[in-house]
Amino acid sequence: MAKDNSPSNPADEGPPSRRRLYVLLGVLAVVAGFAAVWWTYRYWPATLPAIPEIDLTQTDAEVADAIRTAREAVVKSPREIEPWARLAMVLHAHKFVEPAMICYTAAAALDDENPVWPYLHATLLHEGAKPVEALALFESAGRLAPRDSPMPRLRHGELLLELGRFDDAERVFARVLADDKHDVHARLGLAQTALSRSQYEAALTHLTAIMHQEPVRKRTTALRAAVLEQLGKHEDALFERSRYGDLPDDPPRADLTDQLAELRVGLPGRLVRAKSLIGQSRIADAVALMEDTVKRYPKSDQAWIALAATKEAKGDFAAAEKAIDKSIELAPERADHRFRFGKLLQKQKRFSDAAATFRLAIARSPADADAYHRLGECLMAMGDRTGAADAFQQALRIQPNMPEPRKELEKLQKTN
Amino acid sequence: MATIRRAMLILGFVCVVCVVTLGCRQGPVAVAQTPPPWFEDVTDALAVDFTHDPGPVDGTYFMPQSMGSGAALFDFDNDGKLDIYLVHNAGPKSHSKNRLFQQQPDGRFKDVSAGSGLDFAGHCMGVAIGDVNNDGLPDVYVSEYAGGRLFLNRGGGRFEEVKESGIDKQIWGTAVSFLDYDRDGWLDLVIVNYVALDPTYPCTTPAGGGRDYCHPDNFKPAAARLYRNRGCDKDGRWLGFEDRTEFAGLAAVPGPGLGVLCVDFNGDGWPDIFVANDSKPNHLWINNKNGKFTEEAVLRGIAFDTAGRAQANMGTAWGDIDASGLSCVFVTHLNNEYHGLWKQKPRGRFQESAATAGLTKIGWRGTGFGTAFADFDNDGALDLAIVNGKVFRTGAPTKSHWDAYAERNQVFANNGAGVFRDISESNPALCGKPNVARGLALGDLNNDGGLDLLVTTIGGKARILRNVAAKRGHWLTVRAFDPALKRDAIGAQIRVSAGARRYHGVVQPSQSYLCSHDPRVHFGLGAVDRVDGIEVQWPDGTTESFECPGADRNLEVQRGKGQLAK
Numbered sequence: 001m002a003k004d005n006s007p008s009n010p011a012d013e014g015p016p017s018r019r020r021l022y023v024l025l026g027v028l029a030v031v032a033g034f035a036a037v038w039w040t041y042r043y044w045p046a047t048l049p050a051i052p053e054i055d056l057t058q059t060d061a062e063v064a065d066a067i068r069t070a071r072e073a074v075v076k077s078p079r080e081i082e083p084w085a086r087l088a089m090v091l092h093a094h095k096f097v098e099p100a101m102i103c104y105t106a107a108a109a110l111d112d113e114n115p116v117w118p119y120l121h122a123t124l125l126h127e128g129a130k131p132v133e134a135l136a137l138f139e140s141a142g143r144l145a146p147r148d149s150p151m152p153r154l155r156h157g158e159l160l161l162e163l164g165r166f167d168d169a170e171r172v173f174a175r176v177l178a179d180d181k182h183d184v185h186a187r188l189g190l191a192q193t194a195l196s197r198s199q200y201e202a203a204l205t206h207l208t209a210i211m212h213q214e215p216v217r218k219r220t221t222a223l224r225a226a227v228l229e230q231l232g233k234h235e236d237a238l239f240e241r242s243r244y245g246d247l248p249d250d251p252p253r254a255d256l257t258d259q260l261a262e263l264r265v266g267l268p269g270r271l272v273r274a275k276s277l278i279g280q281s282r283i284a285d286a287v288a289l290m291e292d293t294v295k296r297y298p299k300s301d302q303a304w305i306a307l308a309a310t311k312e313a314k315g316d317f318a319a320a321e322k323a324i325d326k327s328i329e330l331a332p333e334r335a336d337h338r339f340r341f342g343k344l345l346q347k348q349k350r351f352s353d354a355a356a357t358f359r360l361a362i363a364r365s366p367a368d369a370d371a372y373h374r375l376g377e378c379l380m381a382m383g384d385r386t387g388a389a390d391a392f393q394q395a396l397r398i399q400p401n402m403p404e405p406r407k408e409l410e411k412l413q414k415t416n
Numbered sequence: 417m418a419t420i421r422r423a424m425l426i427l428g429f430v431c432v433v434c435v436v437t438l439g440c441r442q443g444p445v446a447v448a449q450t451p452p453p454w455f456e457d458v459t460d461a462l463a464v465d466f467t468h469d470p471g472p473v474d475g476t477y478f479m480p481q482s483m484g485s486g487a488a489l490f491d492f493d494n495d496g497k498l499d500i501y502l503v504h505n506a507g508p509k510s511h512s513k514n515r516l517f518q519q520q521p522d523g524r525f526k527d528v529s530a531g532s533g534l535d536f537a538g539h540c541m542g543v544a545i546g547d548v549n550n551d552g553l554p555d556v557y558v559s560e561y562a563g564g565r566l567f568l569n570r571g572g573g574r575f576e577e578v579k580e581s582g583i584d585k586q587i588w589g590t591a592v593s594f595l596d597y598d599r600d601g602w603l604d605l606v607i608v609n610y611v612a613l614d615p616t617y618p619c620t621t622p623a624g625g626g627r628d629y630c631h632p633d634n635f636k637p638a639a640a641r642l643y644r645n646r647g648c649d650k651d652g653r654w655l656g657f658e659d660r661t662e663f664a665g666l667a668a669v670p671g672p673g674l675g676v677l678c679v680d681f682n683g684d685g686w687p688d689i690f691v692a693n694d695s696k697p698n699h700l701w702i703n704n705k706n707g708k709f710t711e712e713a714v715l716r717g718i719a720f721d722t723a724g725r726a727q728a729n730m731g732t733a734w735g736d737i738d739a740s741g742l743s744c745v746f747v748t749h750l751n752n753e754y755h756g757l758w759k760q761k762p763r764g765r766f767q768e769s770a771a772t773a774g775l776t777k778i779g780w781r782g783t784g785f786g787t788a789f790a791d792f793d794n795d796g797a798l799d800l801a802i803v804n805g806k807v808f809r810t811g812a813p814t815k816s817h818w819d820a821y822a823e824r825n826q827v828f829a830n831n832g833a834g835v836f837r838d839i840s841e842s843n844p845a846l847c848g849k850p851n852v853a854r855g856l857a858l859g860d861l862n863n864d865g866g867l868d869l870l871v872t873t874i875g876g877k878a879r880i881l882r883n884v885a886a887k888r889g890h891w892l893t894v895r896a897f898d899p900a901l902k903r904d905a906i907g908a909q910i911r912v913s914a915g916a917r918r919y920h921g922v923v924q925p926s927q928s929y930l931c932s933h934d935p936r937v938h939f940g941l942g943a944v945d946r947v948d949g950i951e952v953q954w955p956d957g958t959t960e961s962f963e964c965p966g967a968d969r970n971l972e973v974q975r976g977k978g979q980l981a982k
Contacts, residue, residue: 058626095621097810128810129751129781158723162754164771192722198767219724222697226717230765241715268620334616366562367587367612369636398587398612400639400667 048084048106051075052099054091060266062296063094074103081110085117093263097124115144116256119152123257126159135159142172150176151256154185166193184213185253191223200230218247267297271306278313286310294323301331305340312344320344335365342374351378369399376408385412450842454792454827455869455881457845462861463524466878469504469512471539473817475627479613480505480539480561482629482807482821483590483674484785484854484874486930488543489861490554492569493518498859498934500525500870502878503540503558510537514558518573523862533575538563542930546594546603548645549654552902559589559607559930568654582646582657587612587638591732593926594906595678595687597664597703599956601901602645605657608673608691609638621809628809632672632694639670640691640699644707664701665709671696675732675747675929679922680909681716682764685957687907690718692729692747718745718758718766727753731856731929735789735798736920737773738834743920744769748784748802748929751823755784755802759834774835775800775828782823783807786856786929790867791940794889796917797830801846803853803871818875822850825871846871846881859934863970865891867938872931890941890967896923896952898975904935905975907955914967915944941967952978 051074056064070090073083088103104121111117122137138159141152157172173189180186191206207224210216225240264272270293277286290307297303308323324341331337342357355378361371376391389412392405470481488501497519504512513535517525529535539561548555553569564586567575583605591608598604611632619630642664646655661667666689675692682688682702689701689709697719701709713719720726731748742760749755754776758766770776782804789798804823814820825847828836840847846869855872862868866883873879896908905923912919921937941947947964952973954960960978964971 095810127752130779131754131776131781132779161722162771162776164774164776166771188723195722195767196769196771198761216724219720222714222720223722223724225714226765229715230717230767237715241712244714334618335614336617364616365614367638368614369612397584398638399636399670400662401670 048078048109049102051078052102054096054099059094060268062269063266066090066263066265067094067096079110081107084110088117088120089260090263092120092124092257093260094266097128100124113144115141115149115152118144119155119256122155123255126155131159131163135163147179150180150183150186154183154189157186157189161189161192161196164196166196169193184210184216188216188220191220195223195227200227203227204231214251215253216250218244218250221247267293267300267303271302274306274310278310283310283313287314299330301327301334301337304330305337308340308344317344317348333364335361335368335371338364339368339371339374342371342378346374346378349381351381354378355382367398369395369402369405372398373402373405373408376405380408380412385416388412451839452886453843453845454839454883454885455843455845456884457879458882459877459880461524462880463526464500464517464878464880465527466502466515466517468502468873468875468878469506469510470818470874471506471510477619477627477629478615479630480541480588481874483541483610484805484852484930485540485872486542486786486855486928486932487857487870487872487878488545488556488925488932489857489859489870489934490545490925490932492516492554493573494553495519497523497863498861501534501543501556502872503543504537505539505541505561505874506537508536508538508563513537514540516573519861528573532573533567533570533577536565536577538565541588541590542592543932544592544594544605544926545932545935546605546906547901547903548594548603548605548657549648550602550901550903554903557583557592557594557605557607559586559592561588561613562586564589564592564607578656580656582659583607583643584641584659586641590674591676591692591926591930593676593678593689593924595689595924596907596955597642597678597687597689598644598707599686600645600647601956602647603903603906604645605643606640606676606678606689607643608640608676609670610674610694611635611672612638626809629807631808635672637670637672637693637696639667640673640676640689640701642666642689642709660707664707665711666701669699669711671699673699674730677732677734677745677924677927679734679743679907679924685953687955690732690745692732693726694730695726695728697726698729698747716765717768720768721754721756722768727756729756731785731787731802732927733787733789733800734922734924734927737789737798737800737830739797739832739917739919740834741918741920743922746787746789746800748787751781751783751804751806754781755787772835774837778826778838782826784826785854786871786931788856788858788869788928788933790858791830791891791938792827792867792883793829793885793887794865794891794940794942795832796889796919796940796942796944797832797834799830800828800836801856801858801869802826802828803851803856805852805854805874818852819850821852821874823852824848824850825853851876854929855931856928857931857933858928860893860936860938860970863893865893865938865968865970870931888940889943890945892939892941892947892964892967893936893970894921894939894950895936895970895972896954896975897972898954900975905952905954906935909953910937910973911951911953912939912964913948913950914939914941914946915948917941917944936970950978951981 070087084106091100104117108117118137119141122134125134138156142156145152157169160169170193173186176186187210191203194203204227211220221244225237228237274286287310290310293303304323304327308320311320327337338361342354345354358371358375372391372395376388379388392409395405485503485505489498500517503514506512515529516532516534518528542559544557555569556567566578566581588610589607590610594603621628641661643657644660671693673691677690686703691699698713700713702712728750729747733746736743744759747756757770759769783806784802786803792799803825806821809820826840829839852874857870869881871879896905898905908923910921919939925933925935945967950962959981962973962978
């Protein structure tokens with residue numbers, strides 16, 4: 001074997017400054033390698049699900065348009081959070097459950113610090129009878145949510161309770177309460193936990209703390225009645241029971257899903273908005289919305305009847321009557337349109353026409369106690385006492401707890 | 417993203433460990449064994465050929481269609497073998513008439529509908545069985561949307577409709593039950609009503625693109641009605657019923673009722689009335705013993721779940737699931753809720769306990785209708801069966817209209833302490849194929865001590881599931897018969913002592929959803945092969961003790977032939 005006489009590696013023999021440079025370069029290379037690995041780990045684009053295909057064949061045109069537009073935005077920018085989130089919520093708002101869940105998965109992958117996506121995904125799973133799958137997502141949303149947004153944690157606790165994990169549920173509710181000692185839902189959760197363990201004294205303590213809080217007043221009162229009865233405090237239980245009967249229903253709890261209502265389009269979305277506008281006394285806006293709606297949906301009797309409602313709210317009875325006529329023309333079989341027409345006529349004291357209209361409503365919907373009652377009122381106004389009594393009796397036969405026809409019958413009997 | 421990545425890394429590590437561990441393992445990997453099934457489908461073998469007609473699928477989405485129809489298991493000819501009555505819901509003008517099947521000596525069934533009088537068409541919902549005129553022959557009431565009919569059993573397989581029975585045409589009769597609420601020896605009748613339906617009102621899916629069946633909240637709830645049996649005149653002529661709804665107090669609080677349970681809820685020996693209301697609080701009408709009732713569901717803790725929320729209450733079941741001596745109430749709900757199990761403790765007070773009974777932990781939930789507590793394997797603990805089917809469409813449109821509503825059924829085994837385990841997967845005959853099930857009737861069709869099932873579906877075949885549970889325990893079936901009244905003692909409470917246990921049951925066939933069960937009370941006794949004694953509390957409150965020659969038999973106890981308790 002020939003001896004290697006080639007010069008040795010310059011790095012081995014070079015000056016010290018050069019050696020240091022090579023060491024430094026080596027260290028830098030290692031650091032860069034680690035940085036590359038870390039960056040890859042942290043920022044490498046997530047694997048996203050395929051953009052879902054959505055069957056829109058039987059869907060309202062406006063709804064279909066909204067979904068198509070949202071989907072196209074995802075196609076255009078498949079690695080951006082906004083389009084995925086928008087598509088998910090539009091689909092959710094219109095109950096396209098499976099594709100909405102796919103989109104929430106994508107949104108969560110692109111925006112993994114945001115509790116909204118796992119939360120909304122979890123609500124769909126829970127509504128879709130998959131509580132165990134929903135649990136992990138509620139937990140994840142709860143972990144991501146800021147302390148002053150307890151809803152994901154509350155839903156997590158409530159689902160834990162539902163699944164019989166009382167200790168875990170108690171911990172979650174206690175933590176929410178530690179952050180906000182006035183949180184009525186966390187307190188109710190603790191009461192439920194105690195109830196589920198048959199710890200009635202503890203349940204009563206929690207329930208008593210929130211018994212006058214409007215969001216849960218009726219529910220709390222009902223539960224207090226049962227708990228007091230369990231504790232043998234029968235008189236107190238009876239008092240609570242009677243209080244329960246007098247209370248109005250608890251308002252629905254505000255939820256992240258409420259914002260989905262804003263995304264609802266199509267005829268149902270417009271009808272809901274018009275009702276909401278009337279509720280806010282924004283009559284002119286409601287009229288404008290429904291006038292636009294009947295142009296867009298000219299063959300929809302629901303659109304015309306909703307227009308009639310806005311016109312009636314405005315006090316324009318003639319226009320309201322015209323709109324109801326149109327709705328009846330489009331859906332002559334519907335009893336509720338006739339009933340509404342009868343009410344409008346009755347309001348204008350056109351009793352004979354109203355009575356005839358109520359009869360037409362009853363012919364289509366024979367179990368309508370309200371129509372019988374109003375028919376009775378019209379007949380009374382027309383002087384037909386026998387006919388009126390018969391109509392009131394029919395109303396009571398259908399709805400024996402209706403107070404109005406009973407009062408009218410009593411009045412009739414007194415004046416006979 | 418980061419979470420998923422971290423999870424993937426951990427998962428990868430775990431996989432490697434698993435691969436290494438399994439690779440080093442000697443011998444075959446153990447595989448969990450599926451327990452043997454409890455049921456086999458014998459519908460064809462028993463020659464029961466009934467396909468339910470819910471009426472035309474014409475785009476109107478007529479709401480009564482989606483509520484389905486029930487059935488009855490009863491011995492109309494008193495030959496000791498259960499017969500079957502199945503009803504349609506296609507309307508009075510339909511050609512689909514209700515069918516009566518008589519059990520033959522070989523256990524097969526023969527269609528004896530023609531000429532029976534029960535072969536009529538209607539929007540038929542529920543069936544209740546009871547001998548209203550105390551002539552020894554069980555009579556039939558069929559509830560209907562906008563109707564309802566009473567038939568007297570005239571013997572020889574003939575039933576006669578009573579046109580002037582005193583029972584009005586109902587708004588929408590659903591669950592129906594006989595009871596003797598005034599203890600006069602004549603069976604009274606409760607007819608639960610659902611809602612005052614406007615059949616012309618269209619409901620749509622939330623997407624606005626298609627029609628669907630309505631939610632009951634779209635209509636006003638209707639009141640349950642109570643009819644008192646007037647008994648016979650001095651010439652022995654039966655006088656029919658009188659409407660006591662208003663007097664009794666039931667008219668005061670209407671509710672969209674679908675289920676009913678007429679048993680003694682507060683332990684005073686008088687029958688009370690529980691009405692399961694769809695999406696509204698349940699009603700518990702406590703018998704005041706003077707012909708009047710007071711609604712006490714809220715007070716007694718049975719109106720709501722533990723959050724004080726009303727759920728979609730539908731089918732009902734009653735039974736002592738944990739050998740506590742106190743029965744609990746089970747009520748089926750929608751698939752986005754959980755079913756309600758109200759345990760009784762102390763007597764007359766209830767606590768919703770589905771979670772502690774293991775009934776909420778299941779990974780999948782159905783929309784439950786018919787249901788029954790029954791000891792299918794005779795181990796001494798009541799198991800639970802639920803039949804399912806959705807009420808609203810979800811997902812993509814299906815080829816067949818009713819497929820969009822189909823779900824599989826479920827069965828749960830009780831561990832003896834009142835904790836249930838889902839064993840649906842090992843019962844493919846009952847739970848394998850999705851169906852739009854509504855009714856579930858329970859009875860021992862072949863008198864072998866194993867409880868069989870009859871399932872009704874919307875637009876599908878009624879199915880008979882024979883109990884084939886392996887290694888069933890010992891058993892006893894008791895018929896509580898009152899010879900003076902010539903009929904089953906509906907409302908009688910039966911207590912059986914066997915070994916160290918005491919078992920409780922009640923004669924009340926009207927349970928589940930729109931169905932009437934076998935009126936006999938079945939007890940699984942487990943390994944105990946003797947019966948120490950039977951105690952019967954008759955509907956009038958008197959109690960008698962009976963000796964029992966042994967287990968594994970169908971026993972009839974007759975009032976007056978036992979030993980009266982002090």
